[in-house]
Amino acid sequence: SQQGEEDPQALSIQEGENATMNCSYKTSINNLQWYRQNSGRGLVHLILIRSNEREKHSGRLRVTLDTSKKSSSLLITASRAADTASYFCATDDDTGKLIFGQGTTLQVKP
């Protein structure tokens, strides 16, 4: 089952611009994670934010979490062509089981 929606489904930007992706979920969560997937490949873990956290940074990534709205956003600043990939949010219940959002396909044009 899918946890929720991500928007936009597809995003195309120029190198150097910022990319913002949003994720909504339906049930209560312990943690929310963001993953990246290059076409046809496995998942790369980007960042985990706990339900009691509101914002987290990692390099050019900034994640926010609003549990009252059951939503999260991922911001990639100063995007690069190498950031082109699909990005997924996933909620987890601390058992290791992840429920993924629909994903956003990001294209960064050089």
Add this chain to the structure above:
Amino acid sequence: GAVVSQHPSRVICKSGTSVKIECRSLDFQATTMFWYRQFPKKSLMLMATSNEGSKATYEQGVEKDKFLINHASLTLSTLTVTSAHPEDSSFYICSASRGGDGNTIYFGEGSWLTVV
């Protein structure tokens, strides 16, 4: 760091045959592993939770007799697609939770299955 390995990375099989995909945790023991399925340009759908030494827990709508999961040891879970059909063609990916490590989740590289 911890690594989860999947094998094969790509497999082509004929309709009606069965194919087995392995998921191994290489440097840690995983009492629980998870199997996901992903169609092209779609998200990952959780298929089942693989429990070491006991039966797998399947998500609603997943046929347990078609997707056999065996977790015989603390480092190996296998997914067998039985009597495969072309509509079973998909990307299958496993994950393992290390536990006691902030419950860090590690993913395999995935296996592309094509049924012809």
